[in-house]
Amino acid sequence: MRLTPKHKAFLLIAPAFIYMGFFIAYPLSEAIYLSFFEEGALSLANIRYLVGSPLSKFTEAFRYTLTITAIVIPIETALALLIALFLYNSFKGRDLILYMVIIPLTISDVAAGLIWYSILTSNGFMNNLLISLGLIDQPIQVFGSEFKVRMLLAIVVTEVWRSMAIVFVILFAGLQLLSRDLIEAAEVFGASWMQKLTKIILPMLKPSLQSALIIRTLFAFQIFGVVWILAGRNIPVLAGEAYYELTELRHEGVAALYALIIAAISLSFGFIYIRTLRARHLEVTL
Amino acid sequence: MTIHTYTLGERLKGVVKAWAAVLIVSWIGVPLVISILYAFSERTALYERTPIPLSYSLEQIRFLLFEAGALYAVKNSVIVALLTVALSFLLGLPAGYAFAKYVFPGRDALKLALIGMRMFPVMIIAVPLVALYIRIGLSDTLVGVALAHTAMALPFVVLITSSVFAGVPRDLEEAGMVFGLSPIGVFLRITIPLALPGLAAAAMFTFLLSWNEVFIAAVLTLTNRTLPAFILTSALAAPDFFKFAANFIIVAPALVFVFVARRYLVTMWGITVR
Amino acid sequence: MAGVRLEGIVKRFGRTTALKGINLEIRDGEIMVLLGPSGCGKTTTLRIIAGLEKPTEGRVFFDDREVTNLPPKDRNISMVFQSYAVWPHMKVYDNIAFPLKIKKVRDEEIRRRVKWAAELLQIEELLDRYPHQLSGGQRQRVAVARAIVVEPEVLLMDEPLSNLDALLRVKMRSEIKKLQRKVGVTMVYVTHDQTEAMVIADRIAVMSEGQIMQVGSPQEVYDDPANTFVAGFIGSPQMNLIKARVVDGVIEIPGYEIKLSNQPSTLTGGNIVIGVRPEKIQIGDKPSGPHVEMEGIIDFIENLGADYIVHVKVGDTILVAKTTSLPEHVNIGTRTKIYIEEKHIHFFDSKTGTKIKLNTTKK
Numbered sequence: 001m002r003l004t005p006k007h008k009a010f011l012l013i014a015p016a017f018i019y020m021g022f023f024i025a026y027p028l029s030e031a032i033y034l035s036f037f038e039e040g041a042l043s044l045a046n047i048r049y050l051v052g053s054p055l056s057k058f059t060e061a062f063r064y065t066l067t068i069t070a071i072v073i074p075i076e077t078a079l080a081l082l083i084a085l086f087l088y089n090s091f092k093g094r095d096l097i098l099y100m101v102i103i104p105l106t107i108s109d110v111a112a113g114l115i116w117y118s119i120l121t122s123n124g125f126m127n128n129l130l131i132s133l134g135l136i137d138q139p140i141q142v143f144g145s146e147f148k149v150r151m152l153l154a155i156v157v158t159e160v161w162r163s164m165a166i167v168f169v170i171l172f173a174g175l176q177l178l179s180r181d182l183i184e185a186a187e188v189f190g191a192s193w194m195q196k197l198t199k200i201i202l203p204m205l206k207p208s209l210q211s212a213l214i215i216r217t218l219f220a221f222q223i224f225g226v227v228w229i230l231a232g233r234n235i236p237v238l239a240g241e242a243y244y245e246l247t248e249l250r251h252e253g254v255a256a257l258y259a260l261i262i263a264a265i266s267l268s269f270g271f272i273y274i275r276t277l278r279a280r281h282l283e284v285t286l
Numbered sequence: 287m288t289i290h291t292y293t294l295g296e297r298l299k300g301v302v303k304a305w306a307a308v309l310i311v312s313w314i315g316v317p318l319v320i321s322i323l324y325a326f327s328e329r330t331a332l333y334e335r336t337p338i339p340l341s342y343s344l345e346q347i348r349f350l351l352f353e354a355g356a357l358y359a360v361k362n363s364v365i366v367a368l369l370t371v372a373l374s375f376l377l378g379l380p381a382g383y384a385f386a387k388y389v390f391p392g393r394d395a396l397k398l399a400l401i402g403m404r405m406f407p408v409m410i411i412a413v414p415l416v417a418l419y420i421r422i423g424l425s426d427t428l429v430g431v432a433l434a435h436t437a438m439a440l441p442f443v444v445l446i447t448s449s450v451f452a453g454v455p456r457d458l459e460e461a462g463m464v465f466g467l468s469p470i471g472v473f474l475r476i477t478i479p480l481a482l483p484g485l486a487a488a489a490m491f492t493f494l495l496s497w498n499e500v501f502i503a504a505v506l507t508l509t510n511r512t513l514p515a516f517i518l519t520s521a522l523a524a525p526d527f528f529k530f531a532a533n534f535i536i537v538a539p540a541l542v543f544v545f546v547a548r549r550y551l552v553t554m555w556g557i558t559v560r
Numbered sequence: 561m562a563g564v565r566l567e568g569i570v571k572r573f574g575r576t577t578a579l580k581g582i583n584l585e586i587r588d589g590e591i592m593v594l595l596g597p598s599g600c601g602k603t604t605t606l607r608i609i610a611g612l613e614k615p616t617e618g619r620v621f622f623d624d625r626e627v628t629n630l631p632p633k634d635r636n637i638s639m640v641f642q643s644y645a646v647w648p649h650m651k652v653y654d655n656i657a658f659p660l661k662i663k664k665v666r667d668e669e670i671r672r673r674v675k676w677a678a679e680l681l682q683i684e685e686l687l688d689r690y691p692h693q694l695s696g697g698q699r700q701r702v703a704v705a706r707a708i709v710v711e712p713e714v715l716l717m718d719e720p721l722s723n724l725d726a727l728l729r730v731k732m733r734s735e736i737k738k739l740q741r742k743v744g745v746t747m748v749y750v751t752h753d754q755t756e757a758m759v760i761a762d763r764i765a766v767m768s769e770g771q772i773m774q775v776g777s778p779q780e781v782y783d784d785p786a787n788t789f790v791a792g793f794i795g796s797p798q799m800n801l802i803k804a805r806v807v808d809g810v811i812e813i814p815g816y817e818i819k820l821s822n823q824p825s826t827l828t829g830g831n832i833v834i835g836v837r838p839e840k841i842q843i844g845d846k847p848s849g850p851h852v853e854m855e856g857i858i859d860f861i862e863n864l865g866a867d868y869i870v871h872v873k874v875g876d877t878i879l880v881a882k883t884t885s886l887p888e889h890v891n892i893g894t895r896t897k898i899y900i901e902e903k904h905i906h907f908f909d910s911k912t913g914t915k916i917k918l919n920t921t922k923k
Contacts, residue, residue, distance in 0.1 A: 005388050005389075006388070006390045008384070008388065009390040009393075010384075012380040012381055012383060012384035012388075013380070013381040013384045013385070013444075015376075015380065015381070016377045016378050016380070016381035016440055016444055017381070017396070019377050019436070019440060020403055020437060020440050020441065023411060023434070023437030024406055024411075026418070027410050027411050027413070027414040027415060028410065030417070030418070031410055031413060031414045034413075034414060083310055086307075086310070093307065096311070097307055097310055100310065100314045101310065101314060103314055103318065103541075104314065106494055106498075106540035106541075106543055107537055107540050108498030108500065108514055108540070109498075109500065110500050110518055110536060111498070111514075111536040111537045114321070114529050114530075114532060114533035114536070115317050115318060115321040116317060117526075117529055117533075118317075118324045118325075118526075118529070118530050118533060119317050119321065123332060123333060124324075124526075125317075125321075125337060127335075128335050128336060128337045129337040132335055132336060132337055161313070161314070161317065215405075218405055222407045222408070222409065224409075224500070224501055225500045225501075225514070225518065228518060228522075229517075229518065229521055239407075239409055242409050242413060243501065243504065243505065246413060246416065247504070252413070252416065255413045256413050256414060258409070258413075259407070259409040259410040259412075259413045259414075260410065262410065263406070263407050263409070263410040266405050266406070266407045267402075267405065267406070269405070270402050270405035271402075273401075273405070274402055277398065277401070
C-alpha cells in the first residue's frame, strides 16, 4: 500500500505527540491522585494541610505570587511598549540596542537572580558605588528576613529586568507587522503624537498586547528561581512552596496540590490565550 | 539654495533619543557587565568598597569549579542538555517538517495544541515524576532529567523547526524534483542544507532551555545535580564570592548563543511567544 | 486650495542621493502627475510635499507660505496611499470621519461631510463595515473619500491604482479625474504607468534618477519630448531611437542612408540619435508632405486585433511601426517601402540625449 501525504504527515508527527501526551497525561493524573487520594481512598488531608497547618505558607505564597505579578507586569509592559516604539523607526545603532534588550531572554531565572544579587547585596555594586561616592556610610541591607519589602523590591526589579524582553519581543513583532502607511496616514490627517498612539497604534496593537499580557501572567504564576535565589522562603511563592514541600518535608501530596494549582491557573490563562488566537485566526487578514 | 538646518526642537529630540538609547543599553548592560566583573575579582578586592573591583583573578571561578564541585555539575548540565537536544530533535524534527510541508486534517488544531502544551508548567511535570522515577530506577539520573526536559522543550522544537522548514522556498524544492531528485534526495540535498543555519540556531536554543532549567533538575536529582540545581541548592548558605562566580558560569553559554545566533534571536522568540 | 512650489529640493538617504535638485511649480487646482520608473524619486518628492520626509536641501511652499519644516498635520494636505492605509480597527465611517474628528469639527458637520464624501464615491452602504469586509476597489474608494472629506489644500496620491486589477484601474482613472474636477483641489499624483499619466494629468513631470526631465501637458511631452529618456518612456510601443551620423547633409544609420528634403541648419554633423514614433511610420501609403522614403524587409508582425505592430529591417536596423491596416500581400520576408513625414522625426544629441532644436531653413 502506498502512503498518502496525509498518512505520512500523521506518521511524522505521531512520535512527538505520543511523547508529549504521555508527559502530560501521566503527571496530570498522578498529581490528581497524589493530591486527593490517600491509600486508595478519597482524602482531603492535603487541602486541610495547605490551608490549616502551621507549617504551610500557602496563603502567604498565594498573596506574594499575586503581588509580584500585579506589580511586575504593568511596569514591564509599559517599559516594553516604550522601547518598542522607540525602536520602531530604524536608526544607527538600533540593532545593537535590540540585541541588548533581548539578551535577558537567554538568561536563566537563577542567573538573573545572581546578577541582581551581585548588584544589591551589602558588598555589591550599589553599596560600593554609594559608599565610594560618599552618599552613605553604612551599606544598605537588602537581603535578610527582616527586610521583606526590600527583598520584594529586589525581586520585582529582577523580574522586570529578566522578563520585560518577552513582552518586548511580542510587542515589537506586532509593531513591525503594522504597515508604516497606516501610521503615516494618521500623521497626514493631522493627528498629534499622542493621538497617533492612542487612536491608531494602540488599537491596532491590541492583539499583541493581549498575547503579551496573557503569556506573561501565565508564566508569572510559575515564578521560582529568582525568588529562591534572592529571598529563599522569606518571600514564599507557589512554586517555591511546591519545591520546599517536596524536597525538604517530603510532602508529595502537598507538592502535587501546589503543582495542580499552578497548572490550573496557567492552563486557564492558556485557554484564554488560545481562544483569542483562534478568534484572530478566523478574522481573515487585517 | 538653502541648506536645511536643524531646528531647536529637532536638536532637542536628538538629545532625548541619544539619552534614551544610553538608558536602555545601561539598564540591561550594566548589571550584566558588573556581575561578570565581580566573578573575576580578586577575593580581597570585593571588600574594598570600590564600585568596580580593582584587581582580578580566576581564583573564584577556579574554586567554584574544582573545589566546590561545580565542574561535575557543569558536566552533568552539558550531558543533560545534549541528550535533550538529541531526543527532542529526534522526536520533534519530523513533526516540524510535517507541519511545514504537509496539509492534513486537524493541522491547525494540533498546532494550537502545541502552543497550549508549551504553557504546561514544569512543576506539574516534575512533582509526579519523582515517585515514578524511584519505581523505574531513573531517580537521580541524568537520563531522567533529560527525559523531562525533552517533554518541556518538544513543543518549542516542533514550532521552531516547522517555521525553519516553512522558510525553505517550495520553488527550490520543486526545482530539485524537476531536475531529477527523489523526494528523499530533495530533502537531503536541498531542504536540509538550506534549513541548516536555522536548525542549528534552534538546537542552540533547545540546549539553553535545558541548561537554564532549574525546577525539574532540582527536584529529580540529589547527587547528580545539574549546574542550576547545584547552585540553587547551595546558594542560600554560600558566601557572596561563590554566587558571583556561579553567575558567570551559568550566563556564559547564553552570551555565546546571543553572539552566534543573533541573526535568529528576534524571529526565534517571535515564534516561541506567539 | 493652493499652488505648490518646490525650490532646489535635494534629498539624501545616507550616501545615496534620491533627489538631485527638484524645481517644480504646481498650479492651484491642476493635476500634476509625477511620472517615472521605480526609484526615480517621484514618491520621495510626494512625501516631501506631504511633510513625511524632510528635504536635505531646498524649500517647499504652499502658495507663499513656506512649509519646509512643518509636520504633515500643520500643512492641511491629504493623501491616498498606495496600500490605501485604511485603518483595520475602524469602521468605514470612522475612517472617513477621522481627519474631521482630529480637527474637532462638530458632530453634525462630520456626519454631513462624511455623507457627502461617501455619496460622491458611491460607498454610502459600506459605512457600517470594517475594512476587512471590503474588496480592494472598495477600500480604495474609502481611502479617496477620507482624503477629500477635509477639503485639503493639496491632495496627494501615491500610485493609488497600482493595487487594483487592470479593468478597475481603467475605470477608476477617469473617475479620479472627474472627482478632482468636481472638488477643484490641487492634486499631485504619482504613477509609473504612462497611460494613466496621460489620462489623468493636466501636466506631467517626467522624472528619472532624482531629476525632472520635462514638465508639460500630456500632449507636449508626447509630441515634443525634451530628451531620449522622455521620448522612450512615453508612448507605447516605445519610440524608435536609432543611433545615426550626419555626414555632409546625409543621415547615416547602420547600413542605410537617409536624405532629408529640408536639412536643418542645426544638424551640422557628428553623432546623433534620431527618434520616430511607431505610429508615425507608414507602410504602403505615401504621405503628401515632405517625407523620407526607406526600403526594408518585414521581419516580424504582431497582430493585436485592432492594430498591427510591424518590425521592419532597414539596413542593419529594426524599425517598429504601428499601423491599423496592412496592405495586402505584405508578410514576413516581404520587401516593402516605408514613409516617415519629416516633421515627425526627432533629433537628439547622442552624448547628452537632449533634443536638438530645429530651425529648419526653408530653401
